[in-house]
């Protein structure tokens with residue numbers, strides 16, 4: 001009976017069937033040895049970001065860029081040099097390409113929560129030092145307009161898994177969206193940045209858990225960086241000691257899109 005199930009059914013009932021059947025690859029229907037693994041073909045097409053990369057935004061450097069950067073600019077990319085982000089260090093596990101979308105989007109839309117521990121494990125490798133030195137992990141809060149259509153905050157799911165894997169405290173509701181930002185697209189870039197910077201705040205009841213602590217901010221995807229900036233500014237008002245950023249995937253060159 002079980003052998004007759006199509007892969008769609010298998011995915012849908014995966015949590016139960018994984019107890020009975022061999023595990024499937026994270027991004028295709030190939031059978032793999034352990035849950036949360038890629039098959040060899042999918043592993044090869046996964047865009048893991050490895051050093052050298054920008055110290056503050058995690059953008060991968062080519063060997064040539066790294067060599068020039070080391071000599072001329074330190075370990076930050078040109079964009080971060082021009083407009084330094086308001087956090088200390090930034091790391092991303094993956095380039096946000098078609099393969100990364102196969103990991104991030106099914107988690108985001110809620111039908112494959114088992115992707116959260118898999119992404120967290122990849123982020124643990126990319127940001128090992130950041131996790132180790134963090135005292136508190138805080139997820140980027142879910143966009144208020146999206147709460148209606150989703151059951152959970154994917155960044156919070158990932159943050160919880162990183163906390164579990166790294167043995168770190170997690171404050172899942174440390175940050176909160178304080179105003180709607182849906183109309184931002186209509187504003188000029190400068191006004192949009194100012195609006196966004198005020199769109200997120202530390203939840204008053206969590207101030208004492210964050211004050212004076214080294215905080216690791218966690219999100220699924222880093223695109224323009226404006227949401228992470230807003231989170232960092234909010235954390236600064238709580239007088240945290242330090243802020244690092246760890247994301248599952250980053251758009252390769254967001255500011256030039």
Ligand SMILES: [Zn+2]
Pocket residue numbers: 025026027028029030038039040041042043
């Ligand atoms: Zn595969």
Ligand SMILES: [Zn+2]
Pocket residue numbers: 054055056057058059076077078079080
């Ligand atoms: Zn950078």
